[in-house]
Amino acid sequence: MEEPRQSKILIVEDEQTNALITRRLVKNLGHIDQVATNGYEAIGMATAELPDLILMDIMMPDIDGIEVTRQLKRRPEFFNVPVIMVTGASDAKLLKEAFDAGATDYVTKGSNPIELTTRLNSALQLKYEVEQRMLRESQLEEAINRLEQLSLLDQLTGIGNRRYFDDLYDRQWRAAKRKHCSIAVVMLDVDDFKRYNDTLGHPAGDECLKKVANALNKEMRRPSDSVSRYGGEEFVAILFDTDARGALEVAERMRKAIHKMKLHHPGSRVCDFVTLSGGIACVIPDGDLTQKQLLESADKALYQAKENGRDRFSVSAQITA
Numbered sequence: 099m100e101e102p103r104q105s106k107i108l109i110v111e112d113e114q115t116n117a118l119i120t121r122r123l124v125k126n127l128g129h130i131d132q133v134a135t136n137g138y139e140a141i142g143m144a145t146a147e148l149p150d151l152i153l154m155d156i157m158m159p160d161i162d163g164i165e166v167t168r169q170l171k172r173r174p175e176f177f178n179v180p181v182i183m184v185t186g187a188s189d190a191k192l193l194k195e196a197f198d199a200g201a202t203d204y205v206t207k208g209s210n211p212i213e214l215t216t217r218l219n220s221a222l223q224l225k226y227e228v229e230q231r232m233l234r235e236s237q238l239e240e241a242i243n244r245l246e247q248l249s250l251l252d253q254l255t256g257i258g259n260r261r262y263f264d265d266l267y268d269r270q271w272r273a274a275k276r277k278h279c280s281i282a283v284v285m286l287d288v289d290d291f292k293r294y295n296d297t298l299g300h301p302a303g304d305e306c307l308k309k310v311a312n313a314l315n316k317e318m319r320r321p322s323d324s325v326s327r328y329g330g331e332e333f334v335a336i337l338f339d340t341d342a343r344g345a346l347e348v349a350e351r352m353r354k355a356i357h358k359m360k361l362h363h364p365g366s367r368v369c370d371f372v373t374l375s376g377g378i379a380c381v382i383p384d385g386d387l388t389q390k391q392l393l394e395s396a397d398k399a400l401y402q403a404k405e406n407g408r409d410r411f412s413v414s415a416q417i418t419a
């Protein structure tokens with residue numbers, strides 16, 4: 099059993115002699131003591147500075163120990179503060195009332211100091227064990243949240259991955275349907291990226307994708323806009339509440355941002371630098387059209403942009419809002 103650490107013990111006792119005896123015992127055990135001589139004072143002191151344990155006299159004028167316990171235990175911060183009742187006689191009915199109010203244990207007045215020491219130590223031990231368990235649980239929860247977050251991020255580029263996109267697209271699609279507003283999907287693809295890898299090597303290709311992802315991400319200016327890595331050298335942006343014109347504007351901004359970086363691309367058939375092609379599709383979702391269809395339209399438009407010479411965007415003719 100771990101040695102109890104130095105704890106703050108609040109002694110609630112209206113009789114001076116009893117208070118003195120208990121204080122001495124608490125001090126001898128190496129703890130810090132505080133004394134409240136009535137119920138109201140006890141509430142004031144306990145709420146001003148949370149004690150680690152309370153030794154509570156039951157019988158007190160004005161407001162008794164049971165009522166004080168009841169009031170304190172209503173407050174969430176007292177959930178793990180043990181309250182040991184100190185009682186004149188072990189009246190079963192009174193004790194039941196005390197336990198119902200939230201007391202942890204009890205000792206009878208004038209009992210052997212060893213008994214009080216043992217009960218005090220075991221109540222503190224249990225309190226610290228509960229605290230440790232809660233800490234471990236919250237650390238575990240944090241680690242799980244972090245893992246969940248990581249599983250939604252693309253490891254290479256640090257932006258959302260396909261899973262992130264699928265989840266967000268589904269939520270935004272349903273929101274657009276509810277609000278009868280338009281949603282735009284922009285599929286983006288680095289031009290001649292196979293040639294980039296072939297001429298400069300795969301590690302350089304990876305670096306290029308990181309820079310492209312970062313630049314695209316910077317162009318997402320509204321909180322509801324996002325760009326994710328769709329896979330390989332393909333990216334996808336979702337623009338909520340955006341029509342075809344708006345989407346084309348954002349797409350052009352992204353294209354220019356890539357141009358501006360002037361990432362040397364010796365194998366490109368388009369120009370000396372890395373360029374992007376993209377396909378845009380947008381719609382106000384209604385009952386028939388599916389998310390998949392909108393994506394397919396954006397993909398077809400991307401193919402069209404490639405066919406038309408790359409380094410450009412094409413807007414899907416079939417579905418527009």
Ligand SMILES: Nc1nc2c(ncn2[C@@H]2O[C@H](COP(=O)(O)OP(=O)(O)OP(=O)(O)O)[C@@H](O)[C@H]2O)c(=O)[nH]1
Nearest residue numbers: 287288289290291292293295300303304330331404
């Ligand atoms: N370095 C690197 N290359 C990747 C990654 N993912 C996909 N690629 C490469 O991207 C290239 C894509 O090539 P293609 O689909 O033929 O298209 P492209 O060469 O970009 O030609 P167009 O799209 O027609 O302009 C392939 O060579 C893939 O190996 C990656 O994570 N890192």
